[in-house]
Amino acid sequence: MREACESGTDCHNGGAPCGNGVEYYLNAVRAGLADQSSAPACLLRLQLLQPVPGTEQSLTPIRPSSALAMLVRPIEEEIHQRQAIAQGLQRALDPIETLYNAQQRPTTDLVMLTGLPAINAAIDDATERCTSELLTAQPGGSRSVTVLTEALQRSRDLLARGVRLRTLYQHTVRHNPATMEYVHQVTDAGARAQVRTLDELFERLIIFDREVAFIPARSDRQSALEVRNQALITFLVDVYEHAWQRATPLAPRGRSREEPSVVPSIRRTICQLLISGYVDEAIARRLGMSVRTCRSHIAKIAEQLGSTNRAQLGYLLATSDLLGEPDTTVPE
DSSP states (O other): OOOOOOTTOOOEETTEESTTHHHHHHHHHHHSOEETTTSOHHHHHTTOEEEOTTOSSEEEEOOHHHHHHHHHHHHHHHHHHHHHHHHHHHHHHHHHHHHHHHHSOSSOSEEEEESHHHHHHHHHHHHHHOOSEEEEEOOSSOOOHHHHHHHHHHHHHHHHTTOEEEEEEEGGGGGOHHHHHHHHHHHHTOTTEEEEEESSOOSOEEEETTTEEEEESSTTSSEEEEEOOHHHHHHHHHHHHHHHHHSEEOOOTTOSSOOOOOHHHHHHHHHHHHHTTOOHHHHHHHHTOOHHHHHHHHHHHHHHHTOOSHHHHHHHHHHSSTTSOTTOOOOO
């Protein structure tokens, strides 16, 4: 049997057998025989002409599909052999892969969580595992009654296990009855729960036992990043602690100490944002208040400074002392 056409061999020319190969092949088909001494080499390489048993020089033409089958068979056999080798390697390495995975940490340092069900499931799992401390930053002002009810039960469960809770809100929650009721119930439950407020707060942040943290991955909060990298967690805790030191405590009910007014701080921040060129809607969003409340504060500031329009207000703010020391007060 003639050898199959090897890679790079000129077995065909432009998709057809070489030279007069087609004509020779068709004549052989009509005659039923061909002479080996005159047969074109390309027909032999393509196995279109096969030796006649019992003769030395006679060849017989065969169907092209049969020739193709003979040419492809060794290629298929080689493929099967290589597949068998690949499967053998996989069987050999699979047990080692299992041992390798067993030595690795169960999770990576950074995990992207997409969708609220996945986010809530991860946070619930971290809550169950929390044993000593939970740090939370909740920007955006007041929260819904449903969210607060669920949060209250989780907080009580954590406090019952001896976990310390610290929560940062924005000053505007002080004027929201539902949020204040939640705060009072949590702080009344034990001294391990503390709540403070700031005029402006960074994005939402939850840190469990300084071992795992959750931060938003997008502004719509439909995805989150689960952080277990200790360098990043140390940085996030440091950011949180700096904000905590600047925040104003929100005392539980029944304590004699009266909390200082947060209105001057809010209005000072509004002044700073106005000078920076923020519009009312953006200021309200950053401070967690309604646009109406924001504009009410701006009106009070303008009234104090004697401003009649925004351009004049910007000039008066820049030349006044309202952006100076933190204890500067703005009358209500």
